[in-house]
Amino acid sequence: DAGVTQSPTHLIKTRGQHVTLRCSPISGHKSVSWYQQVLGQGPQFIFQYYEKEERGRGNFPDRFSARQFPNYSSELNVNALLLGDSALYLCASSFVGAGASYNEQFFGPGTRLTVL
């Protein structure tokens, strides 16, 4: 079975631009979470979606938004990019989202975003 896939793998943008990152979860997984990993730090939670509804949001500005589609794939959008948005963006899927915190999350390879 295919794991979590993300596209693109690398992306270079300039300040003020917007970006859309995409994620396809493992087949059968209905929960998708997004994380930002800045160099030298652990992943920071951005969003969780379950059954196409937002179920959690981390401490990120409104420039960050996301959605989940009927096929459970997801997009993360970031507007008005700042230099500090440069990071590895990780998508993770799990079998069940809300109410089943013991399920481990399976991570994709990430999208490396560089903002110049």
Add this chain to the structure above:
Amino acid sequence: AQSVAQPEDQVNVAEGNPLTVKCTYSVSGNPYLFWYVQYPNRGLQFLLKYITGDNLVKGSYGFEAEFNKSQTSFHLKKPSALVSDSALYFCAVRSWNSGNTPLVFGKGTRLSVIA
């Protein structure tokens, strides 16, 4: 609020020796605890988790972790390190008292196994 501390930025160990990567946590209520490993230019790979039951949890690639409630620790261990174990290791926690709490990660510990 949930938090994870990994007190060592780097751990060096000789191949064949036992290794320990330390993790302590803070969470309201009972914890779910996880260890992930990250190889260069790769996403995080799940190693093991503690939910309930035996304090010693066995995971992938010969790794194990010991849950200690009194010390709020969940140290990762392996009896005999391999050079291929060299990677970045992350401990993570979430509270099972609230189903929607996010997974909180430590800052990571870089393990270097020397041949």
